[in-house]
Amino acid sequence: MNRDDFPILSQDFVYFDNGATTLKPQCVLDKMNDYYDYHTSNIHRGDYDFAIKTNEEYDRVRSLIGQFINANPEECIYTSGTTMSINMVVFGYMKYHLQKGDEVLLNKAEHASNILPWIRLSEEIGIVIKYVPLNEDYSLSLDAIKTCVTDRTKVISLAHVTNVIGDVRDVEAIGDYCHQNHILFHVDGAQSVPHLPVDFKKCHMDFLSFSGHKMCGPTGVGVLVGRKELLKDMHPLCYGGGMNSFFEEDGSYELKDSPIRFEAGTPPVAEVIGLGKAIEYLMEIGMDKIHEHEIELKKYLLDQIQDIPNVILYNKNSQSGILSFNLDGVFAQDVSIYLNHYHIYVRAGNHCAKMLKDELKIKNTVRVSVYFYNSFEDVDRLVEALKNSKDIFKVVL
Amino acid sequence: MDANLKREIILDNYQEPFHKGLIDDTSYCKVNTSSESCIDNLDFIMKMDGDVIEDIRFDGEACAISTSVSSIFIRKLIGKTTEEAKEILNHYKNMINEKEYNADILGELNAYDEIYKQPNRKNCAMLPEEAIEKLLEELNNGE
Numbered sequence: 381m382n383r384d385d386f387p388i389l390s391q392d393f394v395y396f397d398n399g400a401t402t403l404k405p406q407c408v409l410d411k412m413n414d415y416y417d418y419h420t421s422n423i424h425r426g427d428y429d430f431a432i433k434t435n436e437e438y439d440r441v442r443s444l445i446g447q448f449i450n451a452n453p454e455e456c457i458y459t460s461g462t463t464m465s466i467n468m469v470v471f472g473y474m475k476y477h478l479q480k481g482d483e484v485l486l487n488k489a490e491h492a493s494n495i496l497p498w499i500r501l502s503e504e505i506g507i508v509i510k511y512v513p514l515n516e517d518y519s520l521s522l523d524a525i526k527t528c529v530t531d532r533t534k535v536i537s538l539a540h541v542t543n544v545i546g547d548v549r550d551v552e553a554i555g556d557y558c559h560q561n562h563i564l565f566h567v568d569g570a571q572s573v574p575h576l577p578v579d580f581k582k583c584h585m586d587f588l589s590f591s592g593h594k595m596c597g598p599t600g601v602g603v604l605v606g607r608k609e610l611l612k613d614m615h616p617l618c619y620g621g622g623m624n625s626f627f628e629e630d631g632s633y634e635l636k637d638s639p640i641r642f643e644a645g646t647p648p649v650a651e652v653i654g655l656g657k658a659i660e661y662l663m664e665i666g667m668d669k670i671h672e673h674e675i676e677l678k679k680y681l682l683d684q685i686q687d688i689p690n691v692i693l694y695n696k697n698s699q700s701g702i703l704s705f706n707l708d709g710v711f712a713q714d715v716s717i718y719l720n721h722y723h724i725y726v727r728a729g730n731h732c733a734k735m736l737k738d739e740l741k742i743k744n745t746v747r748v749s750v751y752f753y754n755s756f757e758d759v760d761r762l763v764e765a766l767k768n769s770k771d772i773f774k775v776v777l
Numbered sequence: 778m779d780a781n782l783k784r785e786i787i788l789d790n791y792q793e794p795f796h797k798g799l800i801d802d803t804s805y806c807k808v809n810t811s812s813e814s815c816i817d818n819l820d821f822i823m824k825m826d827g828d829v830i831e832d833i834r835f836d837g838e839a840c841a842i843s844t845s846v847s848s849i850f851i852r853k854l855i856g857k858t859t860e861e862a863k864e865i866l867n868h869y870k871n872m873i874n875e876k877e878y879n880a881d882i883l884g885e886l887n888a889y890d891e892i893y894k895q896p897n898r899k900n901c902a903m904l905p906e907e908a909i910e911k912l913l914e915e916l917n918n919g920e
């Protein structure tokens with residue numbers, strides 16, 4: 381779908397590393413260039429025409445985000461990406477609202493950025509991290525979550541879609557459960573917001589984090605969505621210009637309200653504007669359609685890859701565009717180097733989910749992650765290369 | 778060295794690496810090595826007998842290049858003195874970095890003389906060398 385929108389796709393390559401970052405359509409690049417070419421200026425502080433235009437563009441993106449994931453615009457904070465968003469939740473909110481002994485439920489399929497901040501917080505204030513056991517297919521069920529909940533459980537933090545297994549968690553049911561049991565619910569949307577419809581309010585999310593660069597937007601910008609009541613009690617991690625109302629010699633100061641309070645200093649203006657364009661672009665295509673196409677691609681890939689004798693699959697069942705595998709007896713990185721030889725770009729490694737090795741019993745996998753612009757021909761090229769991989773070492777050595 | 782022979786040496790040492798698997802013995806010194814740009818992650822252990830390398834072993838998850846380099850190095854270095862080992866390491870480093878080196882003392886390690894053509898694999902080829910160098914340093918400073 382929409383391949384012509386991506387100038388980079390005029391080159392001969394197959395891009396299957398969308399879980400890491402996605403390609404950018406011309407419209408997003410144009411929009412950013414437009415800012416640089418025609419109305420460069422800072423935000424919030426200018427009375428001249430360019431600044432006014434920039435301000436409008438910048439603020440409008442908040443409404444687009446709100447519309448995109450169903451939240452109020454003032455609940456949407458610009459960050460530098462998912463990692464920053466999660467750190468803000470953990471060190472700006474949780475640090476001041478959790479006590480020693482309070483329990484946070486995670487699981488071993490999470491990305492480093494949804495584990496390490498919590499580990500650090502446990503060192504700082506003594507929260508207890510519990511890892512909810514995964515099902516046999518490495519998915520996570522509400523039932524398993526329930527068995528881990530005690531009266532000290534204060535937070536459940538999980539990826540909507542995990543980045544190695546690609547299972548889609550039932551965030552609606554989990555959110556509902558959290559809501560009823562007064563448990564805070566943080567969702568890492570890095571791999572879901574770009575790929576399927578996400579509804580912040582309907583799923584009773586308290587916090588939602590995601591990155592612009594994984595959804596056709598530029599690098600350096602992401603979003604933290606937080607429920608208004610919670611943001612009131614969240615502390616900024618950064619202090620400086622733009623976010624304060626006043627400060628005096630006697631040390632008194634007052635901060636502005638959310639979301640500005642959390643956006644000290646000059647933000648990535650061009651990137652925010654670019655992200656807005658990316659969101660408009662995705663909405664135009666339709667998130668349902670994107671998800672459907674990815675599922676079809678995965679099915680098409682599975683049908684063929686299953687017949688290749690030395691392929692070991694780890695996540696046949698997951699309903700997203702992610703497939704993780706290994707070739708028996710070949711190190712994952714050797715496979716990705718081999719595929720690079722045919723201009724097929726995949727990722728090898730632990731994909732920052734370093735604890736998943738305890739479950740998979742293997743540290744490294746090859747990951748194919750698709751997006752709407754991938755075609756069935758892309759899949760054919762991958763399958764063809766894997767079928768001929770008997771001579772892999774002739775190519776990679 | 779012709780390409781087929783090189784490939785054969787690398788593959789043999791990848792598929793049946795020498796001294797892969799660590800042992801639990803406190804008389805060994807241990808280092809871990811990994812790199813940002815590749816996903817290889819290797820542990821090396823070494824034991825000296827006076828100034829002579831008595832044993833080296835390694836383990837971990839690693840690609841064909843770094844696994845085979847480890848295997849060849851270990852086979853080559855056991856029984857050598859610190860000085861002899863350092864000389865081999867130096868010539869190997871020079872080869873990988875396209876500097877002058879003595880091919881005669883490198884033996885099977887000459888299989889990697891064209892690895893510089895694949896910049897992303899240079900790292901893989903260097904990891905075992907760095908680990909062994911570190912071990913030699915630690916063992917020689919510790920005494």
Ligand SMILES: Cc1ncc(COP(=O)(O)O)c(C=O)c1O
Nearest residue numbers: 461462463491493539543570591
């Ligand atoms: C599930 C998940 N969470 C968090 C992240 C981190 O995103 P970023 O590096 O954009 O902050 C990623 C990206 O790889 C991810 O896949």
